[in-house]
Amino acid sequence: MTDNLNPSLGPSIRASRVDAGLSLRELARRIDVAPSYMNDIEHDRRTPSEAVLIKIAEQLPLDFDDLLALAGRLGEDTELYLKSNPTVGVLLRTVSGANLNEENLQRLLKSANRMAKTQVGDEPKA
Incomplete structure (x- = not known):
């Protein structure tokens, strides 16, 4: 069961769809999937592909x-x-094993973003 702080994929999509005033059928039409498939996604019975996401x-x-x-x-x-x-x-696995909290994960992400901008040893990206 999902809690309000960490909703799963399906309920997050459904809540956003409802907030946007779209019916399930309309969203399914717009993304070119069957309404039954969209319903399965919203009820966490199916995990959509990256392309559908x-x-x-x-x-x-x-x-x-x-x-x-x-x-x-x-x-x-x-x-x-x-x-x-x-x-x-x-x-x-190290990050997962340490069970880092959100603050530490954000710090790690910022550090990785800085490294990506100043990476040593690579050719400049065209």
Whole structure:
């Protein structure tokens, strides 16, 4: 069961859809899926693909990265990066094992963003 502080994917999508004044059928039409599939997503019976999550984020005021996280997905590019860089898996297991709180996760994210901007040893991106 979901609590109000950490809703799961389906209820988050449903709440946003209702707030936007869209029917389930209308959202399904806009993202080109069957209404029954959309209903399954909203009731956490199905986990949508990354492509469907992108379409949902385009139609509702929801952040794509948040949707990916709620779906338990990393995204195709991130999965490829993870497979080619085993240290990333170690980092994720370390963070998970430490059970870092939101404040520390935000600090880690800011640090990673700074590193991404000033990465040493790589060619400049075109």
